[in-house]
Amino acid sequence: MFLGSLFVNRESFRTYVKLIIDESILVGVGSIFIVVIVSTFMGAVTAVQTAYNLVSPLIQDYIIGTLVRDMTVQELAPTVIAIVFAGKVGSSISSGLGTMRITEQIDALEVMGINSVSYLVLPKVIAAVLMYPLLVILAMFLSIYGGYLAGTLTNIITEQEYIYGIRLDFNPFTIKFAMIKSVVFAFLISSISAYKGFFTKGGALEVGIASTSAVTNSCIAILLADYLLAQLLL
């Protein structure tokens, strides 16, 4: 029902384009900082831990590069960043809509004859689905770079070895898989959070509860979808 009413548009196409651009800037640019931090450290930690676990002299050091690449591109970048994204964007979507609900701003839109679901929710979902994959691509590069920094600065691995490692046996499908995951996660996070916020009842306390439950439910949905997609596509 909720998702269905998303697509009954009444306002002009131009209005929507403008709203989507605004939301995209909010969602995309607003999340860059946290994504940069998290992904760089994620790559660095992966590199250091892999090195620590590789004690066998039979295994070449460049494997560290390969492992950092495979782990971050396929799993860590889309999934861990999704959890971060749920915490940042999901909670802001649900608390924003929740506040609009309890202060009657959504009612005000409805009285003006505006389809408040499509007006408020659709741009947020589209913006999330557009921007999140870009953030994930950024996270992939940065986590590989983070691994490189950690590896070379601590002399675990040389620059040449790392670069050789990340280029070894590269399977382009992993990128495609990660992008499919990103789109699914972004859709789940934004629609779950919007749903929770939109149907908030009560006062400021309930807005807080809605936003907590938006984040929790998004995280569960992300992990479930992650598992299902791995089963289906790998």
Place this chain on the structure above:
Amino acid sequence: MIEIEHIKKSFDGKEVLHDISGRFEAGRTNLIIGASGTGKTVLLKCIVGLIAPDEGNVFYDGRDFTHADRDLKTEIRREIGMLFQGGALFDSKNVQENIMFPLNILTDMTVDEKLDRVNFCLQRVGLENVNQKMPSEISGGMKKRVGIARAIVNNSQYLFCDEPNSGLDPQTAILIDNLIQEITKEYGITTIVVTHDMNSVMEIGEYVMFMHQGYKVWEGSSENISQAEAKELQDFIFANKLMRMMKSS
């Protein structure tokens, strides 16, 4: 003209509105009055369709709103201007954008025309130089007035005001009351004002519906309200000293 017939509404088994009927004529100020918690806001929301009544019908100039399909509902709603009890300003938009919003959505005026209209409405509610302020930066009474400006900006056919002058000083309150009455007369629109302020009742109460605990107890005009028999209405009217003094004199 808006007609309501046998509106009933309960929340969780508790009846909030008991079979309310009435006629709100165009071109005069219709008031719904009553003590706090008697269901005035719920009735108003039933009329504009934000709350679906359990039973009963609402007609906008003969158009059945309760059973209207999506398109007719939207059509009617685009003729409605509403002030909410809490103002309900969009807090991500500044004052000017808030008032301009219905124009952006519902009309194809040019930016200059819209700006003129916004400034005209702001001036009518007695506000100046607040265009760029955010709702969080203005006082409660100013929010109310911006809400009124937003409700009247699109020359709506139907105007609903939920407590337009609560939280305003007596002078501004009268200014707002008179503004609402003026607009109603000038454009011949159908206006419903919810209030519990006796000053407003005496000032602009051409038609008054008195509600008590979800029942319509009395209806009439402010001229004969003080002769009303109903005990609840007597208590409501003569709660304040000034009104009691007027009665005994």
